[in-house]
Amino acid sequence: MDLPYWETEGYGVPFGFEQFEEIARMLGQLKGKAIISLNNHPAIREVFSAYHIEIRIKDSYQVTSNI
Template sequence: MTKLTPPHKIKAKLTAAKTRLNGVFVENEPWERYFKRYDREHTFFYADPPYWQTAGYARSFDWMQYELLAKAMAEGKVILSINDHPDIRELFKDFRTTRLELIYSVSRDKTQKTSSKLVICNR
């Protein structure tokens, strides 16, 4: 059974979200256009593309997109989080890579699962 937020707490949560997001712009466009528009000396990008060869994403992200991302990482300040896959390791081999082992559980299921993720930095 899902617990509902009491009505008197909803206003406080919405106010906190409004304060936190003040000045934030949400855009919906291809990532490479976004990178070109906002890349400056002081800009830092966090990239979290769809995981390579993993189903369930609403939009396609083919191999060429990963290649373009690697090229963009050579030019700007970017940190990338992605699944640990041999193809990904090969493509991003010139960047600093850290492998993380994550332990997580889904919803109320207490069964813990492990997953590995790569964090790839270009600087």
């Protein structure tokens, strides 16, 4: 799952913290595995604290224009 990052802007759709909490609850009911891509934010780490968390971001992003 590639969810909106918490406390960032630019997605243009509402996605409240209660939705992260609901997803964390639903993960506990899965009969399989899931991978979720999220930002490294203390509140996100807390809500998903019952699950294995890996932080692997080494990339940097840059927006450029050739106009």
